[in-house]
Structure formats: structure tokens, C-alpha cells
Amino acid sequence: MAASTVETPVGRVKPSRLIDLEQHKDERGCISVAESEWTAGFPIRRVYFLHDLTDGTSRGGHAHRELEQVFIAAHGGFTIQVDDGHQQAEYRLDTPGTALYVGPMVWRDLSDFTPGGVCLVLASHHYDEADYYREYEDFLRDSRRQA
Known part of the structure; x- marks a missing residue:
């Protein structure tokens, strides 16, 4: 399976980047390792996962003011824009x-979660509703001010 496809680079405000996780494989299977600052680049304060998603479900649809995240397809796959x-x-x-x-x-x-897929998310902060941009227009306005 392909790990990822990148159509356009991203990064004027804050970059997004692929991370190759440390893996150990033998006849018993494989273990993939994510370790706080070494893997994520930040102390991990919150871990959650998306699962049992119904067909056609999309998630996200927001931005964060300060939160950093690492997304992992723990099982199956998904697309992230x-x-x-x-x-x-x-x-x-x-x-x-x-x-x-x-x-x-x-x-x-x-979007485009495979049936039975699991998306694991590592986050730099605990949940804080005040950190969210829920409206794309508000996000655009503020992101362009920072450029």
C-alpha cells in the first residue's frame, strides 16, 4: 500500500509533513512506534481515535489556533486535505x-475512510473549544493576516 500521495505542498503559515514511524517487524508481526517529542515534535497531551465511522462520513472541517496534531491510519486508511x-x-x-x-x-x-478504519490522533494540548476555528472564512481572514 502507498503511504501517501502529495498533490501540492503546504506550508506558508505552518507546515504539514509526513513522518516515517519507527517500525520493528519479525515473524510475529510489526510494531509501529510514536514517541512524544521524537516523533511528534511536541509533548503529547491527548490521544484519541476515530472508529466505527459510517460510510461517507467526513471529520475535521476545522483548524486550530495553537494545537498541533499527528494523524496515523492505525487500521485501514483515510484521506486528509x-x-x-x-x-x-x-x-x-x-x-x-x-x-x-x-x-x-x-x-x-x-474523508474517504475505509470500512473498519481507525484514525489515531496525537495532540499537543487537551481539548479547548476556544482553540478551534469552526468557520472557514474566519480561519482564512486570520491565516492571511499572519502571512
């Missing part, structure tokens, strides 16, 4: 050995 207010990129994550870092001030949309 990122937008920094200037450029967009699309990634297909479908192997647990590759993760995607998404920094603050990057709009994200997740």
Missing part, C-alpha cells in the same frame, strides 16, 4: 508506518 490559507495539499494515509503532522493554523478535512 490540509489548507494553510494559501496552499492546499491532499494526503492518503493507509499504512500505520506513516503519520502526518498538522500544525496550528491549518484547516483539515478527513
Whole structure:
């Protein structure tokens, strides 16, 4: 399976980047490792996962003011579109050995989940509704001011 495809680079406000996770494989199987600052580049304060998603579901549809996240396709796959207010990129994550870092001030949309897929998310902060941009127009206005 392909780890990812990148259609357009992203990164004027804050970059998004693929991360190759440390993997150990033998006859028993494979273990993929994500370790706080070494893998994510930030202390991990919150971990959550998306699962049991219904067909056609999309998630995300927001940006964060300060939160940093790492997305991992723990099982199956999904597509994530990122937008920094200037450029967009699309990634297909479908192997647990590759993760995607998404920094603050990057709009994200997740879609095309495979049946039974699980998206694992590592986050730099605890949940804080005040950190969210829920309206794309508000995000665009502020992201372009910062450029």
C-alpha cells in the first residue's frame, strides 16, 4: 500500500509533513512506534481515535489556533486535505508506518475512510473549544493576516 500521495505542498503559515514511524517487524508481526517529542515534535497531551465511522462520513472541517496534531491510519486508511490559507495539499494515509503532522493554523478535512478504519490522533494540548476555528472564512481572514 502507498503511504501517501502529495498533490501540492503546504506550508506558508505552518507546515504539514509526513513522518516515517519507527517500525520493528519479525515473524510475529510489526510494531509501529510514536514517541512524544521524537516523533511528534511536541509533548503529547491527548490521544484519541476515530472508529466505527459510517460510510461517507467526513471529520475535521476545522483548524486550530495553537494545537498541533499527528494523524496515523492505525487500521485501514483515510484521506486528509490540509489548507494553510494559501496552499492546499491532499494526503492518503493507509499504512500505520506513516503519520502526518498538522500544525496550528491549518484547516483539515478527513474523508474517504475505509470500512473498519481507525484514525489515531496525537495532540499537543487537551481539548479547548476556544482553540478551534469552526468557520472557514474566519480561519482564512486570520491565516492571511499572519502571512
